[in-house]
Amino acid sequence: MAGLKRKDILGLKELSVAEIDLILNTADTLKDIATRPIKKVPTLRGKSLVTLFYENSTRTAKSFELAGKYLSADVINVSVSSSSVQKGETLKDTARNLEAMGVDAVVMRHAMGGAPQILAQHLHASVINAGDGMHEHPSQGLLDMLTIRQKKGGLSGLKVAIVGDSYHSRVARSNIYGLTKYGAEVWLAGPATMLPQGYEEYGVKVTTRVEEALEGADVVNVLRLQLERQGRGLFPSVAEYHKFWGVNERRLRLAKPDALLMHPGPMNRGVELSTSIADGNQSVILEQVTNGVAVRMALLYLLLGGGESA
Amino acid sequence: MSILIRGGRLLDPASGVDRIADILVDDGKIAAIGAGLTGDRVVDATGKVVAPGFIDIHVHLRVPGQEYKEDIRTGTAAAVRGGFTGVVCMPNTKPVIDNVPTVSYVVNLAAKEGLCRVWPTGAITKGSKGEELAEMGEMLEAGIVAVTDDGRPVDDAERMRQAMIYARQFDLLVMDHCEDKSLSAGGAMHFGKVSAELGIKGIAAASEEVHVARDILLSLETGARVHIQHISSRRSVELVRWGKAMGARVSAEATPHHFTLTDQIVADMNYATSTKMNPPLREETDRQAIVAAMVDGTIDIIATDHAPHHIDEKDVEYQQALFGITGLETAVGLTLDRLVRPGILSLEQMILMMSTRPARLVNLTPPALTVGAQADITVIDLERTWTVTAEEMASKSKNSPFIGWSLTGAPYATIVGGALRMLEMKVVAQ
Amino acid sequence: MTEPKALLMDSAQMNRALSRIAHEIIERNKGTENVALVGIRRRGVPLAQRLAARLQEFEGKKVPVGILDITLYRDDLTELSSVPVIHKSEVTFKLPGTIVILVDDVLYTGRTVRAALDALLDIGRPSVIQLAVLVDRGHRELPIRADYVGKNVPTSKREVVEVHMTEVDGEDYVALFDLPDEAH
Numbered sequence: 001m002a003g004l005k006r007k008d009i010l011g012l013k014e015l016s017v018a019e020i021d022l023i024l025n026t027a028d029t030l031k032d033i034a035t036r037p038i039k040k041v042p043t044l045r046g047k048s049l050v051t052l053f054y055e056n057s058t059r060t061a062k063s064f065e066l067a068g069k070y071l072s073a074d075v076i077n078v079s080v081s082s083s084s085v086q087k088g089e090t091l092k093d094t095a096r097n098l099e100a101m102g103v104d105a106v107v108m109r110h111a112m113g114g115a116p117q118i119l120a121q122h123l124h125a126s127v128i129n130a131g132d133g134m135h136e137h138p139s140q141g142l143l144d145m146l147t148i149r150q151k152k153g154g155l156s157g158l159k160v161a162i163v164g165d166s167y168h169s170r171v172a173r174s175n176i177y178g179l180t181k182y183g184a185e186v187w188l189a190g191p192a193t194m195l196p197q198g199y200e201e202y203g204v205k206v207t208t209r210v211e212e213a214l215e216g217a218d219v220v221n222v223l224r225l226q227l228e229r230q231g232r233g234l235f236p237s238v239a240e241y242h243k244f245w246g247v248n249e250r251r252l253r254l255a256k257p258d259a260l261l262m263h264p265g266p267m268n269r270g271v272e273l274s275t276s277i278a279d280g281n282q283s284v285i286l287e288q289v290t291n292g293v294a295v296r297m298a299l300l301y302l303l304l305g306g307g308e309s310a
Numbered sequence: 311m312s313i314l315i316r317g318g319r320l321l322d323p324a325s326g327v328d329r330i331a332d333i334l335v336d337d338g339k340i341a342a343i344g345a346g347l348t349g350d351r352v353v354d355a356t357g358k359v360v361a362p363g364f365i366d367i368h369v370h371l372r373v374p375g376q377e378y379k380e381d382i383r384t385g386t387a388a389a390v391r392g393g394f395t396g397v398v399c400m401p402n403t404k405p406v407i408d409n410v411p412t413v414s415y416v417v418n419l420a421a422k423e424g425l426c427r428v429w430p431t432g433a434i435t436k437g438s439k440g441e442e443l444a445e446m447g448e449m450l451e452a453g454i455v456a457v458t459d460d461g462r463p464v465d466d467a468e469r470m471r472q473a474m475i476y477a478r479q480f481d482l483l484v485m486d487h488c489e490d491k492s493l494s495a496g497g498a499m500h501f502g503k504v505s506a507e508l509g510i511k512g513i514a515a516a517s518e519e520v521h522v523a524r525d526i527l528l529s530l531e532t533g534a535r536v537h538i539q540h541i542s543s544r545r546s547v548e549l550v551r552w553g554k555a556m557g558a559r560v561s562a563e564a565t566p567h568h569f570t571l572t573d574q575i576v577a578d579m580n581y582a583t584s585t586k587m588n589p590p591l592r593e594e595t596d597r598q599a600i601v602a603a604m605v606d607g608t609i610d611i612i613a614t615d616h617a618p619h620h621i622d623e624k625d626v627e628y629q630q631a632l633f634g635i636t637g638l639e640t641a642v643g644l645t646l647d648r649l650v651r652p653g654i655l656s657l658e659q660m661i662l663m664m665s666t667r668p669a670r671l672v673n674l675t676p677p678a679l680t681v682g683a684q685a686d687i688t689v690i691d692l693e694r695t696w697t698v699t700a701e702e703m704a705s706k707s708k709n710s711p712f713i714g715w716s717l718t719g720a721p722y723a724t725i726v727g728g729a730l731r732m733l734e735m736k737v738v739a740q
Numbered sequence: 741m742t743e744p745k746a747l748l749m750d751s752a753q754m755n756r757a758l759s760r761i762a763h764e765i766i767e768r769n770k771g772t773e774n775v776a777l778v779g780i781r782r783r784g785v786p787l788a789q790r791l792a793a794r795l796q797e798f799e800g801k802k803v804p805v806g807i808l809d810i811t812l813y814r815d816d817l818t819e820l821s822s823v824p825v826i827h828k829s830e831v832t833f834k835l836p837g838t839i840v841i842l843v844d845d846v847l848y849t850g851r852t853v854r855a856a857l858d859a860l861l862d863i864g865r866p867s868v869i870q871l872a873v874l875v876d877r878g879h880r881e882l883p884i885r886a887d888y889v890g891k892n893v894p895t896s897k898r899e900v901v902e903v904h905m906t907e908v909d910g911e912d913y914v915a916l917f918d919l920p921d922e923a924h
Contacts, residue, residue, distance in 0.1 A: 003823030022825075029809075029828045038862040041812040071812075192479045193472050208479045233472045236436070236443035244447050301812075306823040 004302045008120040008127040011136035012177040020178060024146050027291065027298035033070050034293050044073035047104045047304050052094070052119075053079045053130070054110040059265060059289070060130050060139075064107045067296035073104075073304070091115060095122035104304055108132075113170075126303040128296075134168050139299060140264055141174025143291040145182075147284055148219055150291070151260055155182035161213040161255070162186065163247055164223030164272050165194040165234075171264045172196075172223060176204055189213035190223075190245055193234045210245045217255040221262040222247050222273045238271050248274040252282065260284050311350045312336035313730055315723070318355025318689060322362050322679040323658040324666040333360060335685040338728035343681055353723050353733065355689050359657060362677035363395025363686030363726070364664040366638060367456070368485075368539055368563060368613035371397070371428065373416055375404025380618040380706050382416075385638075386425040387704035388616070390731040392638040393721025395686035396427035397616075398672055401438070402461030408433040408444040413452040425737065426726045427686070429455040429672065434473045434484065440465045443476055450480050455672035458485035460539060463521055465491065467528070474534035483561075483671055485537040486525050488546070489589070493517035498629045500573040500590040508577060510628060515543035515596070518589050522546045526553035526560050537671060538562040540615045542589035544599030551608045561671055563613040564600050566637060566644040567711070572597050575711060576628075583624045583631035584711040587617065604663065605655060611671065612663045614641050618707030636705050639698075640712045646692055646719020689723040696720050696735070704737055744915035748893055748901065751912035754874065757890035758787070761872055762794035764888050769839055772799045774867075776833055778806040780844040780856050786907035787874060788843040806831035808842070813855035813862075835864030841888075845903035847873040850884030875914055877901050 004019055012020070033041055049068040051061050061077060068075040089097075095118075098106060105126040108116045113135030120127040131137040149155055160179055166172035166188045173196075179186050180202045188195055189210040200206065207213055214220060225241060235241050242248075252261065261273070261282045269275040277283065313335040320327050320343070332347040333340055371385040380388075389397045399416065401407030407416060413430055420428035432449035436442045438459040446457055457477055463486065464470040470486075477484050494517035499505050501512025522538055526549055529536040538550060541562045553560045567587065572594050576585045585591065603609040617634025624631050645664070649655035655663075665688070669676035677686040695718045700708040724732035731738055749757070769775055772795050779788030788805050795803045811826040842856050853871060860869065872888035877895040893916070895901060900917045904910075 026826060029826050032828065036863065040862060042858065043812040043817065192475045230442055233435070233441065233443050233466075233469045235476070236445040236447075240445040240447050301826070302823055305817055306820045 003306060007303070008116070009138055009299055009303065010116050010120060010127065010129045012138045012141045012174045013136065017181050020142070020145070020181065023142055023295065023298050023302065024149060026302060027142070027146055027294040028150075030297040030301065031290065031294035033297070034066070034290065039070050040072055041070070042072045043301060044068070044071035044304055047073040048102065049073045049075045049105045049107065049300065050098060050103050051075065051077045051107045051130070052109070053077070054108075054115070055131070057109055057131070060109065063289070063292045064128075064130060064296050067293050067300055070293070071297055071300055073300065091118050092122055095119050099123050099125060105300065128299055128303070131170055133170065134173070135170055136174045136177070137170040138174050139292065139295050140171045141178045143288055143295040144175055144221065144262060144264075145178050146291045146295055147262065147288050148260060150287070151284060152218060155179060155184050157183060157185070158218040159185045159187065159216055160219040160221065161189060161217040162221045162223065163189045163210055163213060163245065164225060165190055165229065166223060167194045167196045168226065168229070169223050175221065176202055180204070187213035187217070191235050191241070210247070210251060211254055214247070214251055214254040217259050219260045219262060220247060220252065220255055224264065224266065225268055225272045227268070242271055246272060246274060247277065249277055252277050258282075262288060265289070312341065313725065313728070314347055314349030314352045315355045315360055315687065315689065315725075316352055318358045318360035320360045320679050321657060321661060323662055324362075324676060325678045325680050327679045333679065333687070335687070335725060335728045338685055340679065340681055340683050340685050343679070351730065353689065353730065355722070357693065358689050358691045358722050360679065361661045361688045361690060362665045362679055363724070364393050364642070364688045365396040365398070365668045365674070365677070366394050366614050366616065366641070367398040367611070367668045367672055368460070369397040369399050369616045369638065370402070370618065370634070371399040372618060373399070373403060373419065374412065379620050382419050382423045382428065383425070384704060384706045385616075385618070386420075386423075386428065387737045388636070388638040389426045390724040390726065391704045391721070391735055391737055392640070393642045393688045393690060393724050393732070394426055394638060395677065395688060395724060395726045396429065397638075398429045398431060398455060400458065400460045401431050401433045402459075406433050406437050407431070408436050408438070408449075410445070410448050410452045413449050413454055417453045425731050426724070429453070429674070431456045431458050431460075431485065433457065434459045434464055434477070435469065438462050440469055443473060446477055446480055446482055450482060454482070455674060456483040456485055456537070458487070458539070460485060460487045463487050463489045463491065467524055470525070471528050471532060474528055474532045474536065478532060478534040481673065483535050483537050483673075485539050486521065487539050488518045488521035488525060490517045490520045493520065498586060499576050500592045502573055502593055504573040504577050508581065510576075513588070513590055515545060515592060518543055519545045519549060522549045526550070526558050529553070529558045529560050530556060533559065535559045535561070539613070540565050540568065540589055541600065541609060542568050542592050542596060544596045547599045547603045547608060551603070554608065561610045562603075562608065563611045564604055564609045565613060565615050566641045567591065567635060569597060569600050569604065570644050570648050571711065579711060581628045582711065583626070583628055584635055584709045584713070586628060586631050586633055587615070587635050588633035601649065601654060604649070605659070610663065611668045612641065612645060613668065614638055618705050619709055620707070624709045634709070636703070636707050636710045639703055639705065640710060640717075642690055642721045643696070643698070643717035643719055644712070646690065647717040651692065651719060685725055685728040687725040688721065690720070691722040692719050694718070694720045694722070702735070744917055745899070746916045747913060748875070748916055749891060749914040754890070754912050754914065757874065758790050759794055761888045761890060762791055762798060765791070765795065765841060765872070766799060768887070772801055772803050774837060775839045775841065776804045776806065777841050777843055778808050778831065778860065780842060780852060781807060781809045781827060783903055783905055783908055784842070784844040786905045787845060789907075791843060791872065804833040806833065808856055808859055810852060810855040810859050813859045815851060815855065829859065829863065831863050835860075835866045838866045839868045839870065840866040841870045841872050843872045845874050846901050847871070847876045847884075847886050848879060848901075850880045850882040853884050854882055874903055875901055
């Protein structure tokens with residue numbers, strides 16, 4: 001059986017259903033490694049992985065790091081504040097230097113959409129996009145889909161409500177591209193200043209009324225509110241945001257009784273969602289984190305597990 | 311106590327009413343319309359026009375914090391004296407009305423002390439500083455009917471764009487005081503021949519037009535409703551005309567002083583600060599363009615921008631004086647005398663511009679002369695000639711350039727929620 | 741690969757060999773106390789299940805059967821042109837104190853068994869590991885030997901031994917084939 005016939009994972013938009021199935025199935029199989037006593041398999045022994053983070057992130061970086069280590073790869077973390085990047089090194093030069101050091105894969109997070117594309121063009125090594133600006137965050141989209149699939153048995157025909165600042169959200173975009181490929185019904189809800197244009201052509205429904213999106217939903221995925229957007233005139237206050245778009249118990253009851261509550265983290269408790277539902281029995285937020293490691297292991301295995309291909 | 315308005319010409323174009331009849335007002339509502347009705351108190355409207363209550367959606371009541379200029383009692387007294395059954399008050403107070411407690415304060419105080427209905431507006435941005443959005447959703451629930459940073463423009467176009475997108479969710483009208491402050495800085499009157507002769511730094515018409523254009527374009531971009539306040543220049547009028555033709559959801563208001571006066575009056579009245587307001591009085595071509603736009607509907611409504619100030623704030627050098635004049639008590643007189651009687655504006659148009667449309671812009675049910683409707687009624691007398699005097703003014707502030715003017719046409723009676731508040735230009739004692 | 745070169749075992753011979761192995765397991769371990777079978781994917785699994793059925797028949801006690809997927813432990817992944825699909829391992833019984841008998845269809849170079857030992861030891865620590873194979877075809881590349889062998893078949897490196905099982909392939913037989921010439 002062939003693996004992924006591609007060098008890089010830059011987004012979900014270009015992946016086929018067959019490729020996504022392969023990744024999710026592989027992730028499902030690898031998941032147990034992270035939960036058993038010996039969290040190691042020798043599969044990627046001798047492979048080197050660099051996480052290159054131009055934007056701060058603890059959880060995604062650590063998740064990739066653990067994924068690599070569970071597979072016995074050598075992992076190095078590079079963050080902007082502590083590297084030649086801050087000395088003004090261009091992306092192209094960074095890529096070339098990594099190549100010269102013999103790195104097998106680079107996991108990159110960057111504030112500008114399209115940056116991983118540039119890196120991928122200049123590297124023979126595999127590039128995994130860990131989030132590029134407002135563009136995509138494929139491993140997050142995949143772990144969200146894996147979580148839904150585990151709990152609901154599939155993705156087709158489900159109503160998935162994504163609540164919050166989807167305009168600025170790469171998580172929302174990756175979810176949209178992934179979920180619509182499987183025939184899920186995706187809704188975006190949030191303040192008008194935070195809704196993207198143009199996704200209606202994917203069949204996505206867009207509303208400023210969160211109740212409309214939550215009605216009968218199978219999945220509620222709540223996005224983090226970036227508080228600094230208040231200073232940029234996108235919403236007036238945390239209190240008003242929570243009042244009109246916060247997912248609280250009353251609003252969650254509009255969804256199906258067995259609806260999943262998801263959040264990419266980190267949460268602002270009491271802002272985009274109330275604390276009681278974050279800890280409630282519909283929340284699968286912690287499963288998302290576990291699945292995150294599994295998905296990232298799957299991506300590394302599928303990209304690096306074989307010999308020299310493409 | 312029921313009130314019988316007897317024998318007047320009932321005129322409510324929006325409801326298709328135009329007939330001579332009696333109106334019986336009882337229990338806050340219009341109980342009956344017909345002939346030969348009886349009531350406890352009679353208001354003789356023979357020869358007069360009975361209209362749905364007038365609403366002024368641009369009034370500075372100066373509450374909270376500036377009650378030395380005007381307060382709810384005196385401001386609404388001025389309103390009813392001028393024939394208004396309701397006013398929408400501006401939020402540039404101290405503190406700015408940008409949060410729920412302040413909105414509630416105004417709403418509650420007005421309920422207690424207001425002689426007419428009072429609806430507050432909320433600020434667009436916190437403190438009207440033009441940076442962070444004010445909590446429009448919360449304020450809407452507390453009782454605002456529109457948002458505006460009036461007194462100031464929203465300087466940053468991107469902020470204005472986001473604000474319009476945000477306000478649109480709540481179907482809140484965004485009222486804008488159009489002024490590019492970099493173009494108007496330091497000016498005290500219209501930039502033109504008169505300002506050159508008087509030696510006063512001028513405010514170019516472009517300072518308003520630039521923002522009018524901007525707001526119309528942003529309205530087209532965002533689909534939000536935007537309202538151009540106190541329009542003063544002919545090019546602003548042209549821009550609104552263009553915007554409407556392009557399908558923009560833009561509305562505009564004109565003040566009585568802008569359709570009556572020009573910058574010449576600053577010279578004629580010898581630097582009187584009762585001629586100083588923002589935007590300033592401009593040239594005759596501007597005034598004529600405004601009147602023409604009122605007739606063709608480009609300008610939707612009449613609003614006074616009633617801006618009371620303390621005498622100490624006006625009785626100083628022209629450049630030092632605060633901008634603003636009062637207007638509630640002279641609006642009807644000026645409209646009748648200068649536009650209706652000469653046949654420029656019809657009575658129907660006047661009523662649409664002073665009652666029905668202002669209400670609709672701020673999502674209020676327009677007053678109507680139909681049985682069962684709330685009894686908010688304005689009776690006007692087209693024949694009465696009177697002189698504007700400072701002593702008779704109910705407003706605390708007497709800064710009006712029309713003092714001493716003789717006008718033919720006056721408000722006759724004001725009924726708010728079934729209560730007679732004004733008769734023959736005197737506030738009725740409660 | 742079309743025609744087999746030789747039929748090494750038919751269905752009856754396979755089953756007889758499995759019965760004998762089952763008896764050997766019982767004899768060597770003095771019963772089936774603490775014995776568990778772990779089949780190496782893919783065909784080691786039905787073999788382990790058949791062995792477990794015989795052990796139960798002979799001793800009257802049920803013997804647990806686990807499944808081991810050794811893909812992640814292979815030492816030849818880098819030589820593959822594409823990445824193999826991985827499947828789950830399932831070892832639900834506890835390993836300490838257990839005699840685990842790994843079961844596979846063909847023992848050849850010994851590398852699969854080596855990977856299976858690593859995979860098993862990353863799951864837990866059995867007290868003893870033994871190896872049962874249906875066919876031992878020689879050519880060990882590592883020091884690995886089976887404890888129980890169904891049939892020893894001397895082969896050349898240019899030949900392939902294929903085990904077919906009803907549970908997977910629809911019929912039982914073990915056959916010998918020549919490698920096609922291009923396969924090197």
